[in-house]
Amino acid sequence: MLTPRKTLGGLLTSLTLAAALAPSPALALGEPGNEGETGADSDANGTISASARHSRIKITQASAPTGDNTGNISSTDVNWEPPPCWYEPAFTPEQLKEFSETNGQGDVSPHVSWYGEKLWTDHYRDSKDATNWNDDELSTAKGYDNYNLGQDGYFWRGVAPDTTDPESWNCDRVMFWQDAGEIPDVPNAPTPEILAEYAYDKVKVPDTEVELKPEAKSTVNVPTWVWLDKGTFKEVKVRAELPNTGLWAETTAKPVALHLEPGTDDAETFPASGDCEINDDGSIGTPYKTGDAGKTPPCGIRYLRATNGEPYELSASVTWQITWEGAGGDGGDLPDGTFETTQDMNVQEIQSINR
Structure with missing residues (x-):
């Protein structure tokens, strides 16, 4: 039985x-x-x-991310599940x-x-x-x-x-x-929407290790410029097909913003929200140039206290806007996704003596 x-x-x-x-x-x-x-x-x-x-379900990376290091996005809607x-x-x-x-x-x-x-x-x-x-x-x-x-x-x-x-x-x-x-x-x-939601869980995006100036160490009260070269972040498309049904969907992840968390309360971000917009060409922020030391970066951090043996963990997370289209002309939006990476930040304090 x-x-x-x-x-x-x-x-x-x-x-x-x-x-x-x-x-x-x-x-x-x-x-x-x-x-x-x-x-x-x-x-x-x-x-x-x-x-x-x-x-x-057959999954195809219709538009794959650049770089060797990739990971799955996490939904910004804590209640959303595939x-x-x-x-x-x-x-x-x-x-x-x-x-x-x-x-x-x-x-x-x-x-x-x-x-x-x-x-x-x-x-x-x-x-x-x-x-x-x-x-x-x-x-x-x-x-x-x-x-x-x-x-x-x-x-x-x-x-x-x-x-x-x-x-x-x-x-x-x-x-x-x-x-x-x-x-x-x-x-x-x-349905096409179910396939799109299934594909959401298969989207892989590049990591978000950002470029800094200065590269090795930041200095207390001196802004650290943060940027990524153009083309680093591009749309990622994942196609899901269920054979022998005619059903398919393509889920697209588009990068829209970079969020910075300095890793300490003793710091300021630029802009104050920590949200740096991604430019149309895929770049973030503006590269540091000689002579910019006294300027405020469009995307960056100013640390107010030096590290003491243990580096701060700078967190950089990219927000990805998720949309989909599928068989029969269906389509719509899915919750935004994020992918976060961290990198060590050593901050030094330079003292001068006036005589």
């Missing part, structure tokens, strides 16, 4: 199948391929992944037949795994009038005859990257059939 981790009452009595719930993601026919590099039907080795934690789950096409009829009759170990939803050939064959091969169930309750529904061989379409399954998230249960409908070229009319069916 199948015993999922939620109460199904006595409605499973019509399924006299030998099955067990896997406490962790089920095994696959082969090792899962790299995320985003595989098609909808198989992994990089041509075998089929049985785990509902591995999405078949989608916890959605449905994807998992098997063609032929693939399901081969899988169930040669392996028989796999996920039919993010929280239910079936083990044993009999379960798969009884439900998807010989169960035309069997019981099927969805997110909330069991209901009598059309079963499947011989894996729907000869029909054009896919068996769809819920995908949840993090099955510990309570909201991942929203996609716990057991694997079901959908004709080719159609998106299921069910809650949490994939």
Whole structure:
């Protein structure tokens, strides 16, 4: 008897199948391929992944960041999270037949795994009038005859990257059939916006180590100029496609501001907010030139106290404006993202004696 981790009452009595719930993601026919590099039907080795934690969404860096050091952005909206789950096409009829009759170990939803050939064959091969169930309750529904061989379409399954998230249960409908070229009319069916939100979590941007003048040490009460050369920060685009659905989205991150935190309260920033705008050419601030020592930098810091053995940690974070566009002309905004790096700042105090 199948015993999922939620109460199904006595409605499973019509399924006299030998099955067990896997406490962790089920095994696959082969090792899962790299995320985003595989098609909808198989992994990089041509075998089929049985785990509902591995999405078949293909990720492409349409416009990659410059530099070797990159990282993922963090949303400025602390309440924003990527989608916890959605449905994807998992098997063609032929693939399901081969899988169930040669392996028989796999996920039919993010929280239910079936083990044993009999379960798969009884439900998807010989169960035309069997019981099927969805997110909330069991209901009598059309079963499947011989894996729907000869029909054009896919068996769809819920995908949840993090099955510990309570909201991942929203996609716990057991694997079901959908004709080719159609998106299921069910809650949490994939949309371009879901793909855009998934891509948001894959955006990689360059680090934000800034140039300083003077380079090695700052001097108390003397402004330190901060800048980045033009072209250092450019738009980054990530494209997400869900094969065999026609759905796609492209998420774009555009740098809009640099924020400075001196690493001590004994300092002033220029401008006072610490927010330096990014110029149209991608530069930040203005490079220091000989003769600028007495001027106020458009982007910079003035330390008021020297360091004493331990350097200050200057934090530089870039704010990225996030937008998206997708299939069907959809598009919109997503929460801004930030990426922060720190660098050591040694500050010296120069004393002079007047005679």
